Amino acid sequence: MELHPFVLAVALVIEAAAGYPDALYAQIRHPVVWIGALIAHLDRALNREGDGFDLRKAMGVLAVVVLLLVVGGVAAAVAWLCRHLPFGGLVEAALASTLIAQRSLYEHVAAVAAAFRSGGLDAAREAVSRIVGRNPATLDEHGVCRAAIESLSENFSDGVVAPAFWLLVGGLPGVALYKAINTADSMIGHRTPRHEAFGWAAARLDDLVNLPGSRLTALLITLAARFTAGADAGEAWRSVRRDAHRHRSPNAGWPEAAMAGALDLRLGGPRVYGSVRIEDAWMGPGRTAATPQDIGRALYLYRRACLALIIAALVLAAL
DSSP states (O other): OOOOHHHHHHHHHHHHHHOSOHHHHHHHOOHHHHHHHHHHHHHHHHOOTTSOHHHHHHHHHHHHHHHHHHHHHHHHHHHHHHTTSTTHHHHHHHHHHTTOOHHHHHHHHHHHHHHHHHHHHHHHHHHHTTTOOSOGGGOOHHHHHHHHHHHHHHHHIIIIIHHHHHHHHHHHHHHHHHHHHHHHHHHHOSOSTTTTTTTHHHHHHHHHHTHHHHHHHHHHHHHHHHTSTTOOHHHHHHHHHHHGGGSSSTTTHHHHHHHHHHHTBOEEOSEEETTEEEOOOEESSSBSOOOHHHHHHHHHHHHHHHHHHHHHHHHHHHO
16 A cells, blocks of 8 residues: 655645635635535435435435545546646645644634633633534533633544545545545534434444544644643543543544543533533543633644644655
8 A cells, every 4th residue: 555655744734834825715715615515415415304214324325425436536636637747746735735724723722712811701602613513602611611622632633633644545535535524424424303314324434534543643642742841641541541432422532531631631521512412421530620721731732743743744754
């Protein structure tokens, strides 16, 4: 199997330095928006409310197959073209960088801490509502802070580390296929009357492709904690071993438990989405009373973990 460490290393550096420029988004939107539009079209065309559960489930499988064929086919054609151009590896890396979210994740979570400083709890609730699905009106200051740190942990896995893994393994087609699956899960992989059957395939496939990324994310957070003042690498790993498997998601518990242990926090636990209360296990042995300062500590640890990922990619590229 051919790996793509050079493309990965360059993509990570480009995205960390520049992100996805606002001017470019205004002109052509973002590749994930294009993928989302295709998913929405397949949902409208194939997910018919009058059909039975089994048929809707089968149509959901068909939708995922069509999605992967279209996205994979386009990405493979673009990658083939890049590899026949001068400096094509750099072009492929630049394109792949649009499917990694180191910088934007940092900015969205940092905005919650900034909102506390500028507008208090109401402003922070508004800011955190942009990155989590739970009902912000049910969150006090500690709840908002925990939600921001939990989002940072989970999205470090599925927005940064998992895309990086699939980029290393499969180049541009690999990361594009991963983002297609992850976007489908976020749009249709919910246990709602409309999507419980139709979104089954997307949700199960997303669980599968995130298995390596979630475990690597826990390792990166633990490694970063080893070199971060005030963080505890040993407790990060103990929390992963003790708590990660207790999370209702097969993947989200790994980065959450690592972050919780590293920062002496308790993350996860019961939460409210809309008007529905979800009972979930607590991750970590520490404080539930997270503060805006803890968001800053989590972001600092996150930057260290991103740096460790970039260094690992550069080492692989140099071998």
